[in-house]
Amino acid sequence: MTNKKIIHFILTRFLIEFYKINDFHKKIYKKDYILNGIRVMKKYLIPSLENQSCKNFIWLLTVGNKVSIKYIESLLKLNNSFKMKIIYNNNTKNYIKNIAKKFDVLITTRIDYDDRIYYDAINDVRKAINMEKPILLYGYNRGMFYFEEDNKYYNFDYKFKNKGASSIFLSLITILKLVNDTCIINDLGVHTEVKKNLLESFKKFGIRELKYEPAIFDEGEPKFVMVRQKYSGLYNYTKKLQKHLIKFNFNLTQFYGK
Numbered sequence: 001m002t003n004k005k006i007i008h009f010i011l012t013r014f015l016i017e018f019y020k021i022n023d024f025h026k027k028i029y030k031k032d033y034i035l036n037g038i039r040v041m042k043k044y045l046i047p048s049l050e051n052q053s054c055k056n057f058i059w060l061l062t063v064g065n066k067v068s069i070k071y072i073e074s075l076l077k078l079n080n081s082f083k084m085k086i087i088y089n090n091n092t093k094n095y096i097k098n099i100a101k102k103f104d105v106l107i108t109t110r111i112d113y114d115d116r117i118y119y120d121a122i123n124d125v126r127k128a129i130n131m132e133k134p135i136l137l138y139g140y141n142r143g144m145f146y147f148e149e150d151n152k153y154y155n156f157d158y159k160f161k162n163k164g165a166s167s168i169f170l171s172l173i174t175i176l177k178l179v180n181d182t183c184i185i186n187d188l189g190v191h192t193e194v195k196k197n198l199l200e201s202f203k204k205f206g207i208r209e210l211k212y213e214p215a216i217f218d219e220g221e222p223k224f225v226m227v228r229q230k231y232s233g234l235y236n237y238t239k240k241l242q243k244h245l246i247k248f249n250f251n252l253t254q255f256y257g258k
Helices: 021-026 031-050 069-076 089-100 121-127 191-201 235-244 252-256
Strands: 006-014 058-063 083-088 105-110 115-117 135-140 142-147 152-157 170-175 215-218 224-228
Touching: 006 031, 006 089, 006 121, 031 069, 031 115, 031 224, 058 069, 058 089, 069 083, 083 089, 089 105, 105 121, 135 191, 142 235, 170 191, 224 235
Parallel strands: 006 058, 006 105, 058 083, 135 215, 142 224
Antiparallel strands: 105 170, 115 224, 135 170, 142 152
């Protein structure tokens, strides 16, 4: 593996009108939503990327075309230790495809702006690389809900009956010499349909026969946090679940590793 050139993109979508529940897509360009989104990113997501034990990745923040990239840059004002770039969402695939040409392995990982991931997540994904398997999904199924207003953590454990994995840090590993086209994690749709959509894509990528399980779902210790705050698109839905969830004594030091 040491001789293989690996490129890893972490994709975070922000201000994109894909979420239609309760007219949420109509609210995303309001100033208070944008400012809160930046606050949440800087408080939860970005520190968890900053604390990664392996920083061999590029954080790609993809935004809707109704917002100025310079405006988002001015709000973030980051001086981070990892590589990052902000682009418009509809340019994502071409941007990745052009850069990936020089590499042997392409990893694309999806994480939302209001999530956080534990310190060794990048290493976990890299350990899952198998040069014999053209395309492979790797994801976590166990994590936590954090309700900001209550300052409490609750257990999250959902396996989607092996149809997919949680969208939190769900990665697609592609061995580029074994496929006909570049596929990224965002091509595979919502997390519950990811595995099904991946299986349907095999012929497209020139893979005639599937001889291996195309997905690995880590069901060990909780490794991600879904932050729920009042601007979150699924806040009301997850708030209703709260009484059915198990409280979790969360150790931040262990989670971040430092």
